[in-house]
Amino acid sequence: MNLPTHDIILFDGVCNLCNGAVKFIIQHDKNAHFKFASLQSAFAKELLIQHQIVISDPPQSILLIRRDKLFDQSSAVLRIAQKLDGAWKIATIFFILPKFICNFFYRLIAKNRYKWFGKKQECLLPTPELKNRFLDT
Numbered sequence: 001m002n003l004p005t006h007d008i009i010l011f012d013g014v015c016n017l018c019n020g021a022v023k024f025i026i027q028h029d030k031n032a033h034f035k036f037a038s039l040q041s042a043f044a045k046e047l048l049i050q051h052q053i054v055i056s057d058p059p060q061s062i063l064l065i066r067r068d069k070l071f072d073q074s075s076a077v078l079r080i081a082q083k084l085d086g087a088w089k090i091a092t093i094f095f096i097l098p099k100f101i102c103n104f105f106y107r108l109i110a111k112n113r114y115k116w117f118g119k120k121q122e123c124l125l126p127t128p129e130l131k132n133r134f135l136d137t
Contacts, residue, residue: 006035008135009080010047010063013038017109017117018062028084032133039063041136060110073110074102 009025011018022036037044039055048055051070055061064076071079074094081091094102109116126134 005067006033007080007083008047008065009034009036009076010039010044010065011036012062013040014119014121015113015117016119017113019120020117021062025080025084026130026133028086028088030085033083034080034133036134037136043136060107074099074106077106078102 009022011022013019025034025036037047039048047065051065053063053070055063061072062076062080064071064079066079078092078095081088
């Protein structure tokens with residue numbers, strides 16, 4: 001599989017919080033820098049195998065693939081924020097904090113996301129206008 005030149009965000013497709021985050025990213029990514037795939041998709045599974053990545057079930061992290069580098073947890077979130085339009089770049093100030101602190105809060109939210117935000121029975125289906133942003137459709 002040839003990797004695209006854009007960044008790929010792999011997300012939990014049944015998680016309401018994750019789906020909301022994807023919609024937020026699309027809204028604040030006017031240059032369409034990011035492409036998306038749910039972690040439950042065949043595309044994501046093939047990509048994970050190619051990179052020899054094993055994820056938990058259910059997945060506990062959003063993943064950002066930038067060329068041949070993989071970022072997860074708070075590292076993924078902060079690198080995504082760097083590319084968003086507007087004031088969201090300010091969130092990268094959290095890079096000054098030790099990674100274990102940022103990841104502690106990330107894991108706390110990830111662990112409770114279904115309880116706090118709920119989950120869907122099936123993955124997000126993009127609108128026809130956004131279909132080209134998703135790699136698993």
